[in-house]
Amino acid sequence: MTGTDPMAFDGRWAITIATPVGRQEVVLDIVHRDGVLSGTATQGAETVPFIDPVADGDRLTWSQKITKPMSMAVRFDLVRDGDALSGKAKPGILPATAVTGIRVA
Numbered sequence: 001m002t003g004t005d006p007m008a009f010d011g012r013w014a015i016t017i018a019t020p021v022g023r024q025e026v027v028l029d030i031v032h033r034d035g036v037l038s039g040t041a042t043q044g045a046e047t048v049p050f051i052d053p054v055a056d057g058d059r060l061t062w063s064q065k066i067t068k069p070m071s072m073a074v075r076f077d078l079v080r081d082g083d084a085l086s087g088k089a090k091p092g093i094l095p096a097t098a099v100t101g102i103r104v105a
Contacts, residue, residue: 007032009039009060009080015101017089021069028101030060043068060085 013028030039032055039050041064053062058080065073076099078087083103088096 008058009037009055011103012105013085013101014104015085015099018098019091020094020097027104066091 009030010032011030013030015026015028017024017026024043027042028039029042030037030050030053032038037053037055039053039062040047041050043066046066046068048064048066050062051064053060059077060080061075061077063073063075065071072092072094074092075090076087077090078085078099078101085099085101085103087099089099090096
């Protein structure tokens with residue numbers, strides 16, 4: 001890990017994923033505790049854990065498995081700029097989509 005402390009990602013983030021089926025609003029809860037970075041993503045009633053999250057400077061990457069709108073793995077690659085996030089989500093074999101978000105807590 002280089003640069004920014006991974007705790008810089010701690011908190012609740014409201015992100016929007018621009019997908020082919022419309023904008024998806026998701027809440028991320030991220031915490032760095034005892035040297036371990038973890039998080040969850042919640043959309044509606046579905047909450048899924050981050051898989052292998054890595055903070056490298058202002059960049060955060062992880063995967064997660066979702067079941068809606070269809071079952072697949074999604075890979076995230078986001079960059080933090082203060083209290084804003086931007087980057088891409090790559091759902092399975094589908095094309096990457098834009099992600100934007102802000103820290104809300």
